[in-house]
Amino acid sequence: MEIDNFNSFNFNDSLQEGLDAMGFSKPTPIQQQAIPEILEGKDLIACAQTGTGKTAAFILPVLHKIAEKGEGKLNTLILAPTRELAIQIDQQIQGLAYFVGISSIPIYGGGDGLAWEQQKKALEHGTEIVVATPGRLIALLAGGKINLDSLEHLILDEADRMLDMGFSDDLLKIINYLPSQRQTVLFSATMPSKIRQFSKKILQSPVEINIAISKTAEGVSQMAYLAYDQQKEKLLENILSQKSYEAVVIFASTKDKVKNIFKILKRKFEVEAFHSDLDQVDREKIMSRFKNKTLKILIGTDIISRGIDVEGIELVINYDTPSDPEDYVHRVGRTARADKKGEAITFVNDKDLFKLHKIQNLIGIEIDRIPLPEGFEEGPSYNSPSKRSTSDKGNSKSKNRGKFSKNRSRKPNSKGTSTKSNSNGQPMNTGHSPQAKPKDSSGKFRARTNVKKD
Structure with a gap:
């Protein structure tokens, strides 16, 4: 049954x-299904990905129950994989809890001594909700700095990410400190077998909810450039020069690559690099700006694909x-949030064509x-699985079915690009290569206006 407004939750x-007062009207699908169960x-x-309203789905019913009980004890523990996500969740709690007089505190590592002292003082004065990363919380528990005997709710946000980061044993250690009689809620963006196996250890007869996972928002225009690695820097500068964007996120595969892109772009653009070598103060300053x-x-790397919640991101660029x-879904999920529009551009080199295919399948x-824009050499060629040769069609056992492969009949021309011959032996374009030269010579990123709408 569809719930039209928040008043229905009483x-x-x-x-x-x-x-x-905050303008919340109709709950999202995950809120409609999860809130009644938690209540x-x-x-x-x-199972719900970022951008679906999942944070409010577990915060609101918990706030309601704490407000109704009115005891003022430590009631709820929320565990998150990164300090950025822990801070983000705490900020949302503070916004919603202001009206009911409920307090929360984020507990995470990586800060300076002053931040750590502030966290300890907040715990000593009492708080109803703690949002923590596993490592820092274990240190508190081992030192006897926090008592969880009164806990009624345990919430694990982005549980799949925590397991991927190796927190499985830490989570089980934490759970050993908790009362056995509690409500446990587990949110995950994906539902692999390891999550189901882990959930059996900590949940009792759980209700399962699955909200359209592994899909990108309808409002995001998704595009891909087939480009060699040596073309990416110039291509990135070309895209960023086309218009004055208000908010752009660029994802790279490694911390070192993030630093290198920053060195290149800072000569022309107002840009910052976000990576694990920064201390917490610098991270917070960058995110605030x-x-x-x-x-x-x-x-940044994938550390910010789930750890930030910023409105109005217009463009996401996957440099790699x-x-x-699933990481693609989370990266692209930074834009076109809350029914807004956005763009996502992915650079695909010759070695990563199969990754593009896997993403499209998902x-x-x-x-x-x-x-590629005017003035660029051609990039890698792409053989679409849907446009494979006639001999492949109908051959259900072809090992190349649905895969990217190099056409053996192609020979490199003088520019290092690929051509093949027609029936008269004359060189011709491959037909499906997306790198055909634009008909005009404006060099104004014309391809963006020609993107097909699904």
């Missing part, structure tokens, strides 16, 4: 007043094609491959 009056005290395992739009371009298709659409 929240605490002060909490509902806050939702009305009823059931254990829950929910990006949120208030005084910083226009942010470069992500190896995991999201269920074909990403538009657009020509």
Whole structure:
């Protein structure tokens, strides 16, 4: 049954007043399904990606129950994989909890001594909700600095990410400190077998919710440039020069590559690099500038694909094609949030064509491959699985079915690009190569206006 507005949940009056004041109207699908289950005290395992409203889906029912009980004890522990996500969750709690007088504190490592002292003092004065990263919380528990005996709710956000980062044993250690009689809620962007196996250890007869995972938002225009590595720097500068973007996120595969892109771009653009070598103070300063739009371009690894929640990101650029298709979904999920529009551009080199194919299989659409701008040499060629040779069609056992492969009949021309001959022996374009030269010579990033709409 579809729930039209938040009044249907019968929240605490002060909490509902806050939702009305903040302009919350119709709950998202994950909120519609998860909130009633959490209100009823059931254990829950929910699969929902970022941008679906999942944070409010677990915060709101917890705030309601704490407000109704009114005890002022430590009631809820929320575990998150990164300090950025922990801070983000805490900020959302503070915005919603203001109206009901409930406090929260983020606990994470990597900060300076002053931040650590502030966290300890907040715990000593008492708080109803703690948002923590596993490593820092274990240090607190081992030192006897936090008592979880009164805990009623345990929430694991982005559980798949925590397991990928090797936190499985740490999570189980933490759970050993918790009361056995509690409500446990697990949110995950994906649902691999390891998550299901882990959930059996910590949840009791959970309700399962699955909200359209592995799909990108309808409002995002997805494009791909087939470009060799040596073409990427110039291509990136070309794209960023086309218009004055308010907010751009550039993803690279490694920390070192993030630093290198930063060195190149800072000569022409207002840009910052976001990586693990920065201390927490610098991270927070950079993120604050990006949120208030005084910083226009942010470069980072996948650490920011789930760890930031910034409105109005217009463009996401994948400088490297992500190896995991799910990472692509999370990266692209930074734009076109809350029914807004956005663009996502992915650079695909000759070695990463198969990654593009895996991404397309996951999201269920074909990403538009657009020509390189005027003045660029041709990039790698692409053989679409849907346009393979006639001999492949109908051969269900062909090992090349649905895969990218090099056409053995092609020979490199003098520029290092690929050609093949027609029936008269004359060289010709490959037909499906997306790198055909634009008909005009404006060099104004014309391909963007020719993107197909799904």
